[in-house]
Amino acid sequence: MTTAPGLIAAQAKMAAAGVDQTAIDVFSHYFGELEAGATGLIREDTIEPLLDPPFLEGVEVSDEQAREALARTAIIRLNGGLGTSMGMDKAKSLLPVRDGRSFLDLIVAQVQQAREATGAPLPLVLMNSFRTQEDSLEALAPYPDLQVDGLPLDFLQNAEPKLLVDGLMPAEWPADPTLEWCPPGHGDIYTALLGSGILKALLDAGFRYASTGNSDNLGAVPSARIAGWFAASGAPYAAELCRRTAADRKGGHLAIRKADGRLILRDTAQTAPEEMHYFTDGHHHPFFHTNNLWFDLEKLYAALTERGAVLGLPLIRNVKNVDPTDSSSPEVFQIETAMGAAIEVFEGATSIVVGRDRFLPVKTTNDLLLLRSDAYDLGEDGGLRLAVGAAPLVDLDSKHYKTMQKFEARFPHGAPSLRQATSLTVKGDWTFGAGVVVRGDVTLEDTGKAETIPDGTVLEG
Numbered sequence: 001m002t003t004a005p006g007l008i009a010a011q012a013k014m015a016a017a018g019v020d021q022t023a024i025d026v027f028s029h030y031f032g033e034l035e036a037g038a039t040g041l042i043r044e045d046t047i048e049p050l051l052d053p054p055f056l057e058g059v060e061v062s063d064e065q066a067r068e069a070l071a072r073t074a075i076i077r078l079n080g081g082l083g084t085s086m087g088m089d090k091a092k093s094l095l096p097v098r099d100g101r102s103f104l105d106l107i108v109a110q111v112q113q114a115r116e117a118t119g120a121p122l123p124l125v126l127m128n129s130f131r132t133q134e135d136s137l138e139a140l141a142p143y144p145d146l147q148v149d150g151l152p153l154d155f156l157q158n159a160e161p162k163l164l165v166d167g168l169m170p171a172e173w174p175a176d177p178t179l180e181w182c183p184p185g186h187g188d189i190y191t192a193l194l195g196s197g198i199l200k201a202l203l204d205a206g207f208r209y210a211s212t213g214n215s216d217n218l219g220a221v222p223s224a225r226i227a228g229w230f231a232a233s234g235a236p237y238a239a240e241l242c243r244r245t246a247a248d249r250k251g252g253h254l255a256i257r258k259a260d261g262r263l264i265l266r267d268t269a270q271t272a273p274e275e276m277h278y279f280t281d282g283h284h285h286p287f288f289h290t291n292n293l294w295f296d297l298e299k300l301y302a303a304l305t306e307r308g309a310v311l312g313l314p315l316i317r318n319v320k321n322v323d324p325t326d327s328s329s330p331e332v333f334q335i336e337t338a339m340g341a342a343i344e345v346f347e348g349a350t351s352i353v354v355g356r357d358r359f360l361p362v363k364t365t366n367d368l369l370l371l372r373s374d375a376y377d378l379g380e381d382g383g384l385r386l387a388v389g390a391a392p393l394v395d396l397d398s399k400h401y402k403t404m405q406k407f408e409a410r411f412p413h414g415a416p417s418l419r420q421a422t423s424l425t426v427k428g429d430w431t432f433g434a435g436v437v438v439r440g441d442v443t444l445e446d447t448g449k450a451e452t453i454p455d456g457t458v459l460e461g
Helices: 005-016 021-037 063-071 103-118 134-142 186-196 198-204 224-233 273-279 297-306 337-346 367-372 404-410
Strands: 047-049 073-078 096-098 125-129 155-156 209-214 237-243 251-255 263-268 287-295 316-323 331-336 348-355 376-379 384-386 394-398 417-426 430-432 437-444 451-453 458-460
Touching: 005 021, 021 186, 021 331, 063 073, 063 103, 063 224, 073 186, 096 103, 096 367, 103 125, 103 134, 125 134, 125 186, 134 155, 155 186, 186 198, 186 297, 186 337, 198 297, 209 224, 209 297, 224 237, 224 287, 224 348, 237 337, 251 287, 263 337, 287 297, 287 337, 367 394, 367 404, 404 430
Parallel strands: 073 125, 073 209, 125 155, 237 348, 394 417, 417 437, 430 451, 437 458
Antiparallel strands: 047 251, 209 287, 237 287, 251 263, 316 331, 376 384
């Protein structure tokens, strides 16, 4: 069988750019799937809903079990994302969240406080992309005691060529050659851990478990209790789930594959458009996947070395434009995999339902305004905790608040008080003065011109 010209060209391009051979092998595996017509779709009639996972609150974990497990746990945070959807061109984790401290500052505080409280060494390791590495490491420089046992503070996510939908050749874009490349999705964490040598280094230093999550989720604080439960379970891999609410219709979910009874992850990109009503139905699929994961480093290393680094995660085929800001630029495939999809690779993989306080992602300026407001308190463990019964719903006019530049200009004195708010909907262009208080359900209508809310105003629904 002859190798496709597109694959030969892509392999040469990756090798010339110094991409690790393990990543080239994994890319080649997925190129073959793409060429064979794989779409990555998971049909509803091939799965059963997951209805009765264990709940953390019902689990018995002794203090000793919890302490011992946490002492052998490393904290890994996915930090490759640029806040492009919020108009940023640097790591989203560098955004200030509370009192001028960024996501990264607060993650460091969480790790340091957990070290102090438990005596666990808890190495912190970031998975950076080539666009976030320099800035992020610079942001960690003021924390000289962060590094543990000479373990590096980060490793790099791999990069792969975007492939033209028409012909599967690597895309060329001379106007900005960096746009010819894309990350392989966060499923690349396993390939990158192996190829960078970090996985072996953690094992050699005596670490057995990893707790992973996104750097924009400040809810995923180091947890001795979950570490203790995971170690005692003997499972190779576990995913944290939360009960779905109306706000979680888009989040991926776990299901049971009928063919072999394995737990699998299904994301929106793997759902056929005509089956989205099943995907978004919180009664049908009642739990969503938080992307807070736990894995046994020994079992991960064994699986990766056995399979030549190819875990065989399901393909996610994303169709984009080579220049995402130019819809007339050629259409490309980005071959991606999801980190959470590894649940189907490991026999005996499991999941656990945790409190909603472990899931606080920031995808939009709506989310950021909420976390910056007094609706949340900063806990002793460095985690943000809801200070009210339910989080108010925030909906800011995307025309005026979507990018950080526009958002900051309209909240020059910080977030208004949302502690007594049920919802805040802003239509049109409103700039908030200092000390503004929102109570109940408040909607600001579009008046067609720029408006300012005076200092100290109380907005009541």
